[in-house]
Amino acid sequence: MSLIPTLAEAIARARADLRMGLPVVLGDHLAAAVETLSPERLADLRKLGAVVLVLTGRRAETLKARVYDGDLARVVLPAEADLRWLRALADPAGDLMTPMKGPLETARGGDVTAHRAAIALAKSAELLPAMLLVPAPAPDGLTRLPAGAALAQLATEAAMAPVAAARLPLMAAERSRLHIFRPDDGGEEHYAIEIGDPPRDQPVLARLHSACFTGDVLGSLKCDCGPQLNAALDAMGKEGAGVLLYLNQEGRGIGLANKMRAYDLQNQGFDTVEANHRLGFEDDERDFRIGAALLRRLGFASVRLMTNNPRKVAMMEGHGIAVAERVPLIVARNPHNTGYLDIKARKSGHLL
Numbered sequence: 001m002s003l004i005p006t007l008a009e010a011i012a013r014a015r016a017d018l019r020m021g022l023p024v025v026l027g028d029h030l031a032a033a034v035e036t037l038s039p040e041r042l043a044d045l046r047k048l049g050a051v052v053l054v055l056t057g058r059r060a061e062t063l064k065a066r067v068y069d070g071d072l073a074r075v076v077l078p079a080e081a082d083l084r085w086l087r088a089l090a091d092p093a094g095d096l097m098t099p100m101k102g103p104l105e106t107a108r109g110g111d112v113t114a115h116r117a118a119i120a121l122a123k124s125a126e127l128l129p130a131m132l133l134v135p136a137p138a139p140d141g142l143t144r145l146p147a148g149a150a151l152a153q154l155a156t157e158a159a160m161a162p163v164a165a166a167r168l169p170l171m172a173a174e175r176s177r178l179h180i181f182r183p184d185d186g187g188e189e190h191y192a193i194e195i196g197d198p199p200r201d202q203p204v205l206a207r208l209h210s211a212c213f214t215g216d217v218l219g220s221l222k223c224d225c226g227p228q229l230n231a232a233l234d235a236m237g238k239e240g241a242g243v244l245l246y247l248n249q250e251g252r253g254i255g256l257a258n259k260m261r262a263y264d265l266q267n268q269g270f271d272t273v274e275a276n277h278r279l280g281f282e283d284d285e286r287d288f289r290i291g292a293a294l295l296r297r298l299g300f301a302s303v304r305l306m307t308n309n310p311r312k313v314a315m316m317e318g319h320g321i322a323v324a325e326r327v328p329l330i331v332a333r334n335p336h337n338t339g340y341l342d343i344k345a346r347k348s349g350h351l352l
């Protein structure tokens, strides 16, 4: 029956539910995001059974909690644990002010598929990766997902469909077109700016730019995104041909709210990589398959890629786009971004 939501559609609903503070059903567990949960709903979840707090291995490491499940840890809730206690474990903002949160008891053994799916859902909803799980029968009205299938679905690539395109003269290049692409899984739309009319049978000058509201729009001095965006468009304008993908993967895929949490940690002295880890994320949560898929949809098989990030080159080649050349994209340093750029070179392998 085509009117019943598919698994991908049910996952999109689950993301919206979690962002509003509504629990979802993952197999035989109820799952709720710590970040958005209300005290009333926490109390009701606790009435249903033994609640565990699921954190990523990264966050558990910061909290010195034993990790038995590889990439995640299940923290057993003490009787007195309230929402403040849970939020303090989920959100590193207060780690330095109140460093002693433990000792934390973590569970071991048993099936953690639902727990792993819960963390993947939180990340895809751009919430803090901290979830409460309780084994309990599903109440009516909540979004239900089979845990294993949801986990697999969250790792699959969404199909991208072109939605609209129009001529858009730019300061950097008058002959430009903006193309909008929409994924079939309810996720973010992504954009392609095609400059001139690049021949499809030759390597095109290309840039995969990840959204940076602070750098691209506000002119933040903390990163190099805004100047890189402008320099890439200028180079394509000068050459008369190119394609810039504007991928809505803000904050290397953690979302703008989490990026601001990361900036707050950076103001406390942690670097860009450490800040992501303390929040429970990997340093880069982006899905680079999207970029390759968009290039293919636009008819390109080979690029001259403007980047300093060797991982982007490897990812393109791994996903079927030939990189004929890496074109460095070095922009000016300033006193605010020089440390950030050094860390990218030292820890993320950027060639700067």
Ligand SMILES: Nc1nc2c(ncn2[C@@H]2O[C@H](COP(=O)(O)OP(=O)(O)OP(=O)(O)O)[C@@H](O)[C@H]2O)c(=O)[nH]1
Residues within 6 Å of the ligand: 208, 209, 210, 211, 212, 213, 223, 225, 228, 249, 250, 251, 252, 253, 254, 259, 262, 263, 272, 276, 306, 307, 308, 309, 312, 329, 350
């Ligand atoms: N989490 C996090 N994201 C950041 C921070 N500073 C910038 N970003 C994000 O990092 C991304 C930068 O993306 P890009 O410039 O496309 O990629 P890159 O990996 O630096 O590689 P290049 O192609 O060499 O620029 C954007 O999504 C920014 O929002 C930070 O301190 N923390």
Ligand SMILES: [Zn+2]
Residues within 6 Å of the ligand: 212, 214, 215, 216, 223, 224, 225, 226
């Ligand atoms: Zn930036």
